[in-house]
Amino acid sequence: MPEGPELHLAALYVNRVCDGLRFGGKVEKSSVSKNPEVPFSCAEYTISAVSRGKEVKLILTPVRGAAEAACVVFRFGMSGNFKLTPEDEMPKHAHLRFYSLDVPRQVLCFVDARRFGSWEYNGAWQRERGPCVMTECDKFRENVLKHLSDKPFDKPICEVMLNQKYFNGIGNYLRSEILFRLKIPPFMPARTVLEGVKNGSQSEGLSLSKKVKIKKENPDFLQLCSLVPLEVIQLGGYTPGSKREDYTVLMQWMQCYYAPGMNNLRDSNGRTVWFEGEPGPLVPKGRKGQKKRKSVDIKPVKVETKATKRKATRGKSTAVKKECKEEVKAEAGVETAVKRKRAKMADISSEDDKVTNKGARGKRPQRGKKTVDEPQVKICRRSSHQSPMPKTPAKRGKSTKQQSAEAPTPKSRPRRLKADVGNQPLNSPKLKTRRSAVRTSKKKS
DNA sequence: CGTCCACGTCTAC
């Protein structure tokens, strides 16, 4: 879960669940973690939290006595989070544990399956990280505009957005969502995009109040870097670590990341960027080392994924690979094959409809018609899943002819279509995977 | 069973 909003929500979570709780004794580290011990020990202390960008600071405050207050600064890596549980329900991968004085004891755990997360005892916010995009909007903006002549801004905007020196809190899904709102091609040179922001291209010669109004209604790129993450924080029902976590809310909120109909490419660091329309001029060329693309090759009638495609491409010349890459762009065109493919998908989806709850189907937003300040709740159904960031693309409200008719020009699809459990009661015995649906449909035909 | 992929840094060549 961990981009800026998730870190912020984690801090809110800690403050909520630890409110009024007393902790005591030693802080325990799992033996497997390579992070440092936290040599804090105190008979009685409280825990609170603050976040800044992609860091969270836990503050340990002794209740009485001479002990000094301490803190631990966390980074979440790809899978970090906090969770308060009864001691006997400690989750797997709980790498740092703060014990409460309750009977039975409770534990505030730093849970991190992949162990990319880190912490520092009595550490400070990392010096190299810029101001928080969500909680220090003005400083954040200033820090970017002040450094436009720096070298990093030679790069594509999508890559600079992951540079925490300037965009502390933005991560891979946020960059796609933000660029999507303004339809900025991800591989536009960052400086070009930001010079436009600096010059406030929108409202020459208007009265101040008009300017303010326009600013509010049409947030520029840097404002969106604050507003879009703030939207995520505002999403109801989305509370990481709690029992009430409901990640479907986040998935439904996403308009671009892993969304059907969106394009994707690898940036020069091998990270997948999702976008609509043109990629922009600085697309990494088919250099070796570039990771494989993820969208689906549409031509074959049989359901073929990029993965299989890639396998077929493996070992071929760079030129051939490049050609394949060009295909991604070519997919922009709606050819017969695409139609056939989509029709097939529609059939499959209808098939799904027989076993799943129809729920929000057909209520997908119209892509490409949104305005930037449009309210959030886009109904773009994805599967419910334990993680807001499923390992594989959550299948979204793909279903149906209606979708194909609506979506202007779907160019690529998520490579994988995971189990279609969307809107399906989680324990339903009838739960049917996308894959099995495909099989069934094949048998029939 | 094996392969691919994932919300992020880090550091070594």
Added chain:
DNA sequence: TAGACCTGGACGG
């Protein structure tokens, strides 16, 4: 600018 660092879910065979 490759990898390394990790686990685990989805999918393909």
